[in-house]
Amino acid sequence: MPRKPLGGFSRRRFLSTAAAAGVSTIAIPYLSRAADRPIVTHGVQSGDVGTDGGVVWARADRPSQMLVEVSTTESFSKVRALPPIAALPESDFTAKMLLEDLPGGQDIFYRIRFRDLAHTSVESEPVVGRFRTAPSDRRDVSFVWGGDVGGQGWGINPDDGGMLSYAAMRKNRPDFFIHSGDTIYADNPIRSEVKLADGKIWKNITIPEKAKVAETLDEYRAAHKYNLLDDNLRAFNAEVPIFVQWDDHEVTNNWSLSKDLPAAYKERNITLLAARAARAFHEMYPMRESIVEPGRVYRTLSYGPHLDVFMLDERSYRGPNGPNLQEIYGPDSYFIGPEQMRWLKRALLNSRATWKVIASDMPLSLIVYDDAANRKGSEAFAQGDGPPRGRELEIAEILRFIKTAPIQNTVWLTADVHYAAAHFYNPDKAQFQDFEPFWEFVSGPLHAGTFGPNELDNTFGPEVRFVKAPGPDKQNLPPSAGMQFFGHVKIEGATGQMTVTLRDRADVALWSTTLDPKQA
Numbered sequence: 067m068p069r070k071p072l073g074g075f076s077r078r079r080f081l082s083t084a085a086a087a088g089v090s091t092i093a094i095p096y097l098s099r100a101a102d103r104p105i106v107t108h109g110v111q112s113g114d115v116g117t118d119g120g121v122v123w124a125r126a127d128r129p130s131q132m133l134v135e136v137s138t139t140e141s142f143s144k145v146r147a148l149p150p151i152a153a154l155p156e157s158d159f160t161a162k163m164l165l166e167d168l169p170g171g172q173d174i175f176y177r178i179r180f181r182d183l184a185h186t187s188v189e190s191e192p193v194v195g196r197f198r199t200a201p202s203d204r205r206d207v208s209f210v211w212g213g214d215v216g217g218q219g220w221g222i223n224p225d226d227g228g229m230l231s232y233a234a235m236r237k238n239r240p241d242f243f244i245h246s247g248d249t250i251y252a253d254n255p256i257r258s259e260v261k262l263a264d265g266k267i268w269k270n271i272t273i274p275e276k277a278k279v280a281e282t283l284d285e286y287r288a289a290h291k292y293n294l295l296d297d298n299l300r301a302f303n304a305e306v307p308i309f310v311q312w313d314d315h316e317v318t319n320n321w322s323l324s325k326d327l328p329a330a331y332k333e334r335n336i337t338l339l340a341a342r343a344a345r346a347f348h349e350m351y352p353m354r355e356s357i358v359e360p361g362r363v364y365r366t367l368s369y370g371p372h373l374d375v376f377m378l379d380e381r382s383y384r385g386p387n388g389p390n391l392q393e394i395y396g397p398d399s400y401f402i403g404p405e406q407m408r409w410l411k412r413a414l415l416n417s418r419a420t421w422k423v424i425a426s427d428m429p430l431s432l433i434v435y436d437d438a439a440n441r442k443g444s445e446a447f448a449q450g451d452g453p454p455r456g457r458e459l460e461i462a463e464i465l466r467f468i469k470t471a472p473i474q475n476t477v478w479l480t481a482d483v484h485y486a487a488a489h490f491y492n493p494d495k496a497q498f499q500d501f502e503p504f505w506e507f508v509s510g511p512l513h514a515g516t517f518g519p520n521e522l523d524n525t526f527g528p529e530v531r532f533v534k535a536p537g538p539d540k541q542n543l544p545p546s547a548g549m550q551f552f553g554h555v556k557i558e559g560a561t562g563q564m565t566v567t568l569r570d571r572a573d574v575a576l577w578s579t580t581l582d583p584k585q586a
Contacts, residue, residue, distance in 0.1 A: 104182050107159075110122065114365075115198070119167065120164075120165055122176050123350075129159070133148075133180070133181055137175045137176075175196045195304040204370070204559045209554075211243065211245075211246055212511075213482060215229070215514060217514030219256060219260055222292075225269055229296045229298045229512070231513055231550045233301075237573055242309055244375065246427050247427035251315045276289065279330045281333045308352065309425070310353060317336075370419075381427075385399060390443075392455060393455060430491075431489065432487075433520055433522070451524045454497075477505050479553065484514060486570075490503065507566050516542070548570060550570060553567070563581065
């Protein structure tokens, strides 16, 4: 199959343009100080890929310039070398670059080096990554999703193979990966050993910063870097672009403005902790950053004619966690908040994609208590059976809008609860009935303790079509128990049919369904 030209140019014109601009297309030879070269410390990543490009990321071990070369061939026989960007201590030596003017539906290969700012003739060894730009035509698209990585003290255990869910997802050769949040567990220390129920010992790789809860900016950064020590995760990152959102554990468990921090925290200011965590999060992932609102997480990512993905942020704008029983919508019942609500409605209305996937870091109808030990307070949308109250008022408004607009073919994907499930929302069985039927699929954990199942709230009429959870007498199972889950979605180019499959870390298909698109 012939490869498409880069950005509307023939490959010859593309390369000659780069040469005319004075950009070298040949890697600079390593001249000296081989033993003291900069290092690409945590592999490479790509993310937020669209039809014309995406973001690439890497981290150095010292003040450096990140050098990026791009090619449409794996051999890098012809490349475009891009202007360098700085990797400085202020960003923990991380750097990310938006690659633009690339052809749609094309395998893109990129190569990253770092040049020592103190010795500009000295460069690191290159590290190579790849991604595929979104198609402009109706071809097959596939992706995976999941969340919850490094939680409950279950870190990287080489004896167990490391973070095996990433190896299983990589086998499926997805076009991209939706990370549904809890990318780290900043509040969960990683000990060197954990005794299992059968008497065996789980042995973690450890770093000093993960011996306690994260409070400083460097400790939050270290929590992200810890996960990147895993071979499976780095190999996955080099091949599969990430669409990332955050949840609570990027800061601390169940964080909101009302969070009463446990005694382990010397820093008592939750707003300051959240600010440090947000900075580390944005430094560590290849996200397209908002010019309008720097640090914004919610955004639309289009992946060809068949698919738009709407990434929600259910942390930054929420009101305080509490009983969640308000009958009138106001600041105490905000979850995604009015501005994000307006954005979501506009984005859904403007979408021309066959499928509109709403990536929600928390499920719609599973009850998650703010105080789990005493079964009090509300951490998610749901708080119990009955008409919409509190945060559910936002969901009622969104579902009503989708029906009346009308907007076809919406699917919700989520994680957070550490088990796998499929929910069909049936208005005939709901307390609030002003919506069209739809599906919500739950996956995870990718590498954390397994829990569940949670109680179900009947406000929006969810029917459990599948669930895989350990049961009430077997909570916080280690990854070695095998109950680690991810979801896989394939959209067929010719028909637009969407097949959703829930899988475990051994890549065993546990349950699947195929959805036919409705015509507008």
